[in-house]
Amino acid sequence: MGVHRTYAEINDKIKSGKVVVVTAEEIIEMVEQKGVEQVASEVDIVTTGTFGPMCSSGAFFNFGHPSPRIKMHKVWMNGVPAYTGIAAVDAYLGVNELPEYDPLNSNYPGEFRYGGGHVIEDLVAGKSIKFEATGYGTDCYPRKKIETYINLDDINEATLFNPRNAYQNYNVAVNVSDKKIYTYMGTLKPKMGNAHYCSAGQLSPLLNDPYYRTIGIGTRIFLGGGVGYVAWHGTQHSPCGPRGENGVPLGGAGTLSVIGDLKQMKHQWLRGTSFLGYGSTLTVGIGIPIPILNEEMVRFTAVKDEDIFAPVVDYSYDYPNANGKSLGMVSYAQLKAGVIEVGGKEIPTAPLSSYVKAREIAGTLKQWIQKGQFLLGEPVQTLPSSDSEIKIKGLQEKQNF
Amino acid sequence: MSPKKIVLRFPPQIVDRPLISTLVKDYDLMISIVKANINPYKEGSMVVELTGDPDNYNQGLDFLRDQGVRVEDLSEDIVRIMDRCTHCGACTSSCPTGALFISRPSMEVILDDEKCVVCGVCLKTCPVKAIEVNFNGKN
Ligand code: SF4
Ligand code: SF4
Numbered sequence: 001m002g003v004h005r006t007y008a009e010i011n012d013k014i015k016s017g018k019v020v021v022v023t024a025e026e027i028i029e030m031v032e033q034k035g036v037e038q039v040a041s042e043v044d045i046v047t048t049g050t051f052g053p054m055c056s057s058g059a060f061f062n063f064g065h066p067s068p069r070i071k072m073h074k075v076w077m078n079g080v081p082a083y084t085g086i087a088a089v090d091a092y093l094g095v096n097e098l099p100e101y102d103p104l105n106s107n108y109p110g111e112f113r114y115g116g117g118h119v120i121e122d123l124v125a126g127k128s129i130k131f132e133a134t135g136y137g138t139d140c141y142p143r144k145k146i147e148t149y150i151n152l153d154d155i156n157e158a159t160l161f162n163p164r165n166a167y168q169n170y171n172v173a174v175n176v177s178d179k180k181i182y183t184y185m186g187t188l189k190p191k192m193g194n195a196h197y198c199s200a201g202q203l204s205p206l207l208n209d210p211y212y213r214t215i216g217i218g219t220r221i222f223l224g225g226g227v228g229y230v231a232w233h234g235t236q237h238s239p240c241g242p243r244g245e246n247g248v249p250l251g252g253a254g255t256l257s258v259i260g261d262l263k264q265m266k267h268q269w270l271r272g273t274s275f276l277g278y279g280s281t282l283t284v285g286i287g288i289p290i291p292i293l294n295e296e297m298v299r300f301t302a303v304k305d306e307d308i309f310a311p312v313v314d315y316s317y318d319y320p321n322a323n324g325k326s327l328g329m330v331s332y333a334q335l336k337a338g339v340i341e342v343g344g345k346e347i348p349t350a351p352l353s354s355y356v357k358a359r360e361i362a363g364t365l366k367q368w369i370q371k372g373q374f375l376l377g378e379p380v381q382t383l384p385s386s387d388s389e390i391k392i393k394g395l396q397e398k399q400n401f
Numbered sequence: 402m403s404p405k406k407i408v409l410r411f412p413p414q415i416v417d418r419p420l421i422s423t424l425v426k427d428y429d430l431m432i433s434i435v436k437a438n439i440n441p442y443k444e445g446s447m448v449v450e451l452t453g454d455p456d457n458y459n460q461g462l463d464f465l466r467d468q469g470v471r472v473e474d475l476s477e478d479i480v481r482i483m484d485r486c487t488h489c490g491a492c493t494s495s496c497p498t499g500a501l502f503i504s505r506p507s508m509e510v511i512l513d514d515e516k517c518v519v520c521g522v523c524l525k526t527c528p529v530k531a532i533e534v535n536f537n538g539k540n
Binding site: 051052053111113186187189194196268271272273274275276283336337338348349350351352353354355356357 | 484487488489490491492493494495503505506507508509510525526528529530
């Protein structure tokens, strides 16, 4: 009946140094040479990686109380506002947040040079940042204002908590209009002058476990250069859309919510990012180990770029108007080769997500596991999958309750 | 005359003279300062863009040379800060000359200086600001 492994067995092999780990790139060739059965008997874990802009990200902080105490009503970190609608000296800094003085798109296309993502990168790089807070004053929290400088060591907690990361597949963006447009998918030239995509394809975590058989709540992961966990399914998690015969979704589908201690992360893997005319965000490095519990997981992890397809979507009209149209499907093999064909026209492609860094993350995670520094976390609950009947809703405009 | 960018280098003994205002007043040139690095008692430099009548332009530059200013044509280079570059590839589709390109199959991003025309497009499209411009060999 083929190979069957448990998480506990694999973790024992990690501890005894006998574990066999390969990356999601390496397993492709192994399966081509040796076949699924043989590889399933040899390999315990496949590591994946992705390094791309992930807008739904941010961090919770507890700054500690000054004396006298303050209930922080407004907080700015290097001029970037953080959300304070939680306890007195807690705040959440979102990576898309911008300083109030940023000209935004009034000076079109805006440059968005410094936002919440850049604050997080600076903190993780060990830099001090300017911290300002105001309060309205209460009997227990009398103080109304504080201005100081903080770094990651000075404050109590700094927890990266990203509501939606690691999109399982994504649109390929083009612009069919006559003028250049600036989007979260980068600068798109008129008349389909270029096509931008944003996935590591065959190395990307959720494309290697398309039905979330092993990636679930509690899965231990590489997050921002440190160790983190899958906390929940991500927002907009949409597992029930169309899939190919290999189970791989034919467009944006599953997502992950991830969490980890910011203090042990590395700034190389959390990079403040600016998209001309769009805004600021954070490029996040994520790597997920996939245990080879059985032969099915070998088949899933051996997925190749040529078997993963993404929809080409117009970002000048169709996407902004949410009309759900696609101009056709292309494979990641075509996207990575540099040219795709849409409606008889050849379009040069460029990625937004770094394949080079995705490979480095998968390689780093492989090393951590081989050295016995990283054990698998068995999910306490799996994520909603293709049988969950989840439907993504649009926002309806209503006149009354 | 279309605007021309040049680099002016001021020896320490003349940095405090009102040379730029003379160019405006006596030679009727329009000046926009692209970059300036002037410190008292030290050699200073300035990248300026000059617009005006071609004769006035040449006479203005002669005046500066007479005052001891070194006038150089602007040479700008694009430099990529390697430890900031993530090899994402986002810059490659906006670079008009193909100087920034993806090497396959490694998917590394290469910058070919020979092909770069210093148009500056990548300065703004690089999402992590890994590209900078050097003026006459200095950042
Ligand atoms: S300056 Fe212009 S030509 Fe040179 S690399 Fe950048 S985009 Fe390409
Ligand atoms: S856009 Fe910037 S980070 Fe990305 S490859 Fe080009 S230079 Fe490197």
